[in-house]
Amino acid sequence: MAVAKKFSVWICYLLVLLLLPQFFDTVLAISIFNQMAIAIVFALSYNMLLGQGGMLSFGHAVYYGLGGFLAVHALLLIEDEIVHFSIIWIPLVGGVFGLLAGIFIGSFSTRKAGTVFAMISLGIGELIAASSLIFVGFFGGEAGVSGDRTFGPPLFGVEFFQDIEIYYVAAAWVFIATVFMYLFTQTPAGRMANAVRDNPERAEFIGYSARYVRFISFCAAGFFAGIAGGLFALNYEFITEENLNAITSGRVLLMAYIGGLGYFIGPIIGAVVLTLMNSLLSNYTELWMLYLGIMFVLTVMFLPRGFAGFIMMHQVAWIQGKLKNLLVPYLKTGVPGLLFSAAAVAMIEMSHHEGEAFEYLGFTLNSHSPVAWIITAGIAGVSVYLIRRSIPQLQEAWEEANTINDADGDQP
Amino acid sequence: MLEVFIFATLNGLVTGLLLFMLASGLTLIFSMMGVLNFAHASFYMLGAYFAYSISLQFGFWTGLVFAPLIVGLLGAIVERYALRRVHQSGHVAELVFTFGLAFLIEEAVQFFWGPDTKNYQTPEILDFALFTLFGQEFSAYRGFMIFISVAIFLGLFYVLTRSRIGIIIQAAITHPNTVANLGHNVPLVFMGVFGVGTALAGLAGVIAGPVLTTFPGMAVVLGSIVFVIVVIGGLGSLAGAFIASLLIGLLQSYAIASDVGMPDLLALLGVEFERNHPLNDLWTLTLSQVAPILPFLLLVLVLIFRPTGLMGKRES
Amino acid sequence: MSILSLKNVWKKFGETEIIRGVSLDVERGEKHAIIGPNGAGKSTLFHLISGKHTVSSGEITFNNQAIHNLPPYEINRLGLARSFQVTNIFPRLNVFENVRCALLWSNNYRYSFWHLLGRQHKLNEEAMHVLEQIGLHDKAKFPAAELAYAQQRALELGIAIASGAEVIMLDEPVAGMSHSEAENAVSLIRKITEGKTLIMVEHDMNIVFDVADRISVLVYGEIIATDIPKQIRGNARVQEAYLGEVPADA
Numbered sequence: 001m002a003v004a005k006k007f008s009v010w011i012c013y014l015l016v017l018l019l020l021p022q023f024f025d026t027v028l029a030i031s032i033f034n035q036m037a038i039a040i041v042f043a044l045s046y047n048m049l050l051g052q053g054g055m056l057s058f059g060h061a062v063y064y065g066l067g068g069f070l071a072v073h074a075l076l077l078i079e080d081e082i083v084h085f086s087i088i089w090i091p092l093v094g095g096v097f098g099l100l101a102g103i104f105i106g107s108f109s110t111r112k113a114g115t116v117f118a119m120i121s122l123g124i125g126e127l128i129a130a131s132s133l134i135f136v137g138f139f140g141g142e143a144g145v146s147g148d149r150t151f152g153p154p155l156f157g158v159e160f161f162q163d164i165e166i167y168y169v170a171a172a173w174v175f176i177a178t179v180f181m182y183l184f185t186q187t188p189a190g191r192m193a194n195a196v197r198d199n200p201e202r203a204e205f206i207g208y209s210a211r212y213v214r215f216i217s218f219c220a221a222g223f224f225a226g227i228a229g230g231l232f233a234l235n236y237e238f239i240t241e242e243n244l245n246a247i248t249s250g251r252v253l254l255m256a257y258i259g260g261l262g263y264f265i266g267p268i269i270g271a272v273v274l275t276l277m278n279s280l281l282s283n284y285t286e287l288w289m290l291y292l293g294i295m296f297v298l299t300v301m302f303l304p305r306g307f308a309g310f311i312m313m314h315q316v317a318w319i320q321g322k323l324k325n326l327l328v329p330y331l332k333t334g335v336p337g338l339l340f341s342a343a344a345v346a347m348i349e350m351s352h353h354e355g356e357a358f359e360y361l362g363f364t365l366n367s368h369s370p371v372a373w374i375i376t377a378g379i380a381g382v383s384v385y386l387i388r389r390s391i392p393q394l395q396e397a398w399e400e401a402n403t404i405n406d407a408d409g410d411q412p
Numbered sequence: 413m414l415e416v417f418i419f420a421t422l423n424g425l426v427t428g429l430l431l432f433m434l435a436s437g438l439t440l441i442f443s444m445m446g447v448l449n450f451a452h453a454s455f456y457m458l459g460a461y462f463a464y465s466i467s468l469q470f471g472f473w474t475g476l477v478f479a480p481l482i483v484g485l486l487g488a489i490v491e492r493y494a495l496r497r498v499h500q501s502g503h504v505a506e507l508v509f510t511f512g513l514a515f516l517i518e519e520a521v522q523f524f525w526g527p528d529t530k531n532y533q534t535p536e537i538l539d540f541a542l543f544t545l546f547g548q549e550f551s552a553y554r555g556f557m558i559f560i561s562v563a564i565f566l567g568l569f570y571v572l573t574r575s576r577i578g579i580i581i582q583a584a585i586t587h588p589n590t591v592a593n594l595g596h597n598v599p600l601v602f603m604g605v606f607g608v609g610t611a612l613a614g615l616a617g618v619i620a621g622p623v624l625t626t627f628p629g630m631a632v633v634l635g636s637i638v639f640v641i642v643v644i645g646g647l648g649s650l651a652g653a654f655i656a657s658l659l660i661g662l663l664q665s666y667a668i669a670s671d672v673g674m675p676d677l678l679a680l681l682g683v684e685f686e687r688n689h690p691l692n693d694l695w696t697l698t699l700s701q702v703a704p705i706l707p708f709l710l711l712v713l714v715l716i717f718r719p720t721g722l723m724g725k726r727e728s
Numbered sequence: 729m730s731i732l733s734l735k736n737v738w739k740k741f742g743e744t745e746i747i748r749g750v751s752l753d754v755e756r757g758e759k760h761a762i763i764g765p766n767g768a769g770k771s772t773l774f775h776l777i778s779g780k781h782t783v784s785s786g787e788i789t790f791n792n793q794a795i796h797n798l799p800p801y802e803i804n805r806l807g808l809a810r811s812f813q814v815t816n817i818f819p820r821l822n823v824f825e826n827v828r829c830a831l832l833w834s835n836n837y838r839y840s841f842w843h844l845l846g847r848q849h850k851l852n853e854e855a856m857h858v859l860e861q862i863g864l865h866d867k868a869k870f871p872a873a874e875l876a877y878a879q880q881r882a883l884e885l886g887i888a889i890a891s892g893a894e895v896i897m898l899d900e901p902v903a904g905m906s907h908s909e910a911e912n913a914v915s916l917i918r919k920i921t922e923g924k925t926l927i928m929v930e931h932d933m934n935i936v937f938d939v940a941d942r943i944s945v946l947v948y949g950e951i952i953a954t955d956i957p958k959q960i961r962g963n964a965r966v967q968e969a970y971l972g973e974v975p976a977d978a
Contacts, residue, residue, distance in 0.1 A: 109716075183844065301494055
């Protein structure tokens with residue numbers, strides 16, 4: 001039954017969110033989960049614009065940041081006892097401010113999609129980021145604004161001193177936000193957003209103003225980005241200009257794109273992967289941003305539909321039960337591929353650690369050792385050779401797995 | 413007062429011409445291929461870094477000649493092996509790719525050269541004052557920058573309008589299929605234009621590096637402004653880009669040099685606010701504070717009221 | 729009483745005059761064909777009526793309401809739908825969604841973000857009904873981009889008629905189809921435009937003479953004749969303009 005299947009996905013999602021801290025309960029893990037939660041909501045909100053609506057924005061961090069700033073100010077108001085409500089509503093405060101900003105900015109920037117929209121978003125983003133350094137009163141200048149979440153009224157005795165307590169609040173918001181963003185795609189506004197993305201001219205000829213459809217998506221995206229900003233404020237208890245600026249806008253674009261724009265689950269994947277790279281990889285190497293850049297460029301070039309797209313590409317093969325036929329070819333190309341990456345990274349790291357020894361996958365490498373260079377270059381070279389040899393087989397297997405056979409097993 | 417004005421104008425001119433060197437390459441690339449190359453300023457940065465490294469061994473002038481060539485070659489390679497591939501996935505993918513490329517180049521530069529600012533020196537023979545006015549010097553190097561910029565533009569103008577390849581390029585900009593049918597190798601032309609465009613950006617980096625400082629963030633600083641210029645001038649219009657470059661260069665220069673601000677405006681209106689007024693930041697705002705964001709303000713205004721820009725022909 | 733009326737409509741692009749003083753009255757329930765040599769301006773005329781372009785001068789009224797300065801979506805909401813010469817569907821939506829989107833406004837959903845489409849049974853049934861009419865109900869879940877050409881044209885048609893508009897404008901509906909495909913398309917068009925007003929641009933004279941109640945001939949932006957098919961056949965100016973495209977046996 002399709003209905004039960006759909007619900008089961010959501011139940012799984014909820015269970016994963018609730019049970020994750022049971023399996024990984026270190027302070028680091030909880031902190032990473034909180035970061036992921038924020039990133040997921042932010043990336044999903046971005047996809048409302050780009051994946052669903054076809055609007056490439058370089059300034060989405062504005063709504064995230066503005067939401068975050070109001071959220072921190074709300075925390076301060078709670079602390080000063082000017083207002084009195086539980087901090088679990090803080091993300092909503094962020095959302096409202098994101099929505100208001102979206103309404104205001106969307107009113108003039110949604111007339112066109114495409115390059116004009118992208119450029120306006122860039123301009124607005126820079127304007128607001130720059131203004132935030134000028135208007136020190138609200139934005140706190142370079143140091144930003146900080147607050148304290150423990151001054152709010154306790155919720156069932158919880159005062160939110162610990163990250164794990166915030167985790168469950170964040171998890172609840174992630175779940176709710178995901179559900180609502182998903183439901184939006186199933187409404188007339190959401191569907192018309194897709195239609196306008198595909199063919200704005202035709203959408204007008206079935207009675208819809210393309211501009212207004214875009215405007216609605218824009219406001220909704222602003223709202224949810226604001227919620228993500230509020231979650232950030234709750235988690236870190238401070239916010240700075242950095243959360244508004246082009247770098248943060250770029251980061252969410254990266255997340256959504258790498259995860260896969262055309263699928264609802266894509267940005268979730270992207271958010272998780274990027275958060276992991278950000279927090280874990282950065283502990284092992286200073287060059288993780290370089291690797292991220294390489295990965296991003298390679299993804300755009302070879303996997304334009306992102307990780308989600310890559311997984312979905314196997315749909316036909318899976319339906320036909322031919323997935324296992326791909327296993328051996330994938331191994332034949334994949335293993336040398338991994339070896340190549342490992343060797344290349346080793347060589348890059350060696351150049352970076354000029355003259356000093358360092359640990360790499362259990363080996364000690366040193367750029368002064370000719371043996372290290374010979375081995376890594378050798379592995380890289382052999383891997384490339386193996387890859388080139390196995391690619392035709394992979395292509396063949398791929399085509400075979402994707403041909404649709406009729407009932408007799410014959411091809412049409 | 414007059415000296416401030418003259419020097420602000422001269423500095424604005426230097427900046428404006430430099431910006432045009434970047435904007436012209438970007439405009440050519442956009443007109444030809446419909447791609448707004450986010451990584452354009454990154455090639456500018458590469459030009460500065462390559463020239464710096466070359467100048468350490470062989471001197472500034474060798475760097476001036478070879479750095480743009482290397483950058484142009486890199487640009488052509490990027491076009492041929494990467495951009496062309498991404499082109500199939502659509503405009504959004506292209507924009508995102510060039511954005512990713514910009515990010516990658518910034519990280520790569522830090523990897524190869526380190527994150528610190530490089531001591532890229534102006535050549536010694538240009539290390540004198542061209543003239544002194546009201547006690548302030550105008551360095552010969554800046555004069556050199558103006559000279560080179562103007563020389564390049566005249567060359568570009570001549571090539572585009574008088575030479576055979578220029579005519580082909582102009583035709584390929586609007587009618588690539590027709591040009592291909594006439595037997596010209598349009599992909600080669602594309603690769604060439606991208607290469608030349610990036611080489612121009614590299615050249616701008618070579619001459620700007622010593623003056624505007626050579627550091628990994630230099631692409632970001634100029635990158636957005638160049639986009640603003642290209643959009644304000646009108647996507648696809650070289651003349652528009654020229655006017656917009658000078659406009660922005662001069663505007664910023666004047667804004668920074670003046671000490672006009674909100675207090676003056678308020679005094680004119682006879683209004684005064686307390687120091688601890690919540691909007692105090694707004695009432696104490698000076699023009700020089702606002703200078704860095706003026707281009708973006710202009711961008712948003714132009715895009716709202718005249719999306720085709722000052723002299724735009726093509727909207728993408 | 730004419731449902732659609734053009735009064736002295738001119739359209740210039742820069743200095744080039746494309747439509748030069750066109751006046752036309754289409755009666756309610758009429759099947760009206762517009763023919764003419766290539767470059768006569770037929771598509772431009774359609775664009776002017778449907779709101780894609782604004783007129784340089786002149787008036788266009790629909791049900792006595794001036795529409796020549798309205799944006800396309802407002803014209804559509806008044807009851808005028810069109811299809812396109814070059815297939816203009818929503819490629820990444822599936823066939824069912826394509827049609828369902830076309831039904832949204834006329835079913836008063838507007839810009840709602842609180843109705844879940846899966847639960848709108850009446851809407852979904854209506855969409856399936858349209859799919860059955862155009863013969864695509866078994867392809868409902870296919871992405872529109874993956875349909876064969878003739879099927880995409882059928883979908884194009886479906887999107888145009890779905891909203892129940894009074895006036896349907898079809899721009900070369902059978903272009904690029906094989907003979908049998910075109911035959912199917914024409915009987916489909918006949919079936920779904922019963923009781924409605926149809927304005928059709930078409931090159932295939934057999935179809936035109938078969939379907940149309942009246943024909944207007946557009947040459948270089950001007951209408952040189954508007955009459956019943958029999959009279960158009962015998963019209964000397966038309967024959968001159970077409971030279972050989974009008975069947976000799978009038």
